[in-house]
Amino acid sequence: MESAAGQRQAGALPYAVVDGRVTFLLITARRSGRWIFPKGAIEPHLTPWESAAEEAREEAGVIGTIEQQPVGSYRASAGSDNSILVDVDLYPMLVQQQLDDWKEHGQRLRHWAVLHETKRLLLDPQIARLAVRLHRRLTKDAQPTVSSSSK
DSSP states (O other): OEEEEEEEEEEEEEEEEETTEEEEEEEEOTTTOOEEOOEEEOOTTSOHHHHHHHHIIIIIOEEEEEOSSOSEEEEEEESTTSOEEEEEEEEEEEEEEEOSSOTTBTTBOEEEEEHHHHHHHOOOHHHHHHHHHHHHHHHGGGSOOOOOOOO
8 A cells, every 4th residue: 555655635534422421423435434523634724623623514514622732633535535544633623513404424334423333433543542532531520539538
């Protein structure tokens, strides 16, 4: 496989907190039908996180607050024959609005899932690790602190 040196894409990791539980929004890839997070090329007139937010709107039909720092990155194949490797930076996005109609509606499925289902649906362990990383970060403040008692 040919590797494109320095070629990067931006993706969104859409999430919401419902009844105190972190849920993630997955979509299907158009060609393979595999569950993924929205991603695509970084548009020349946008920052990487703005490009990620645009991909989330076009591919998943969601709008929200996107972070300017990625939760991490993973390597993916791209191009019409998947012969090019790209690094995808994944930006957390707190979903505030889900659209009924969007650009790629009818071309993809979308599905909200809690972490254990997200890990099962994502076939790429690199992507699943990033969902786990964000979940840990979002839930660490909700964890009770354990203090050791002194005698």
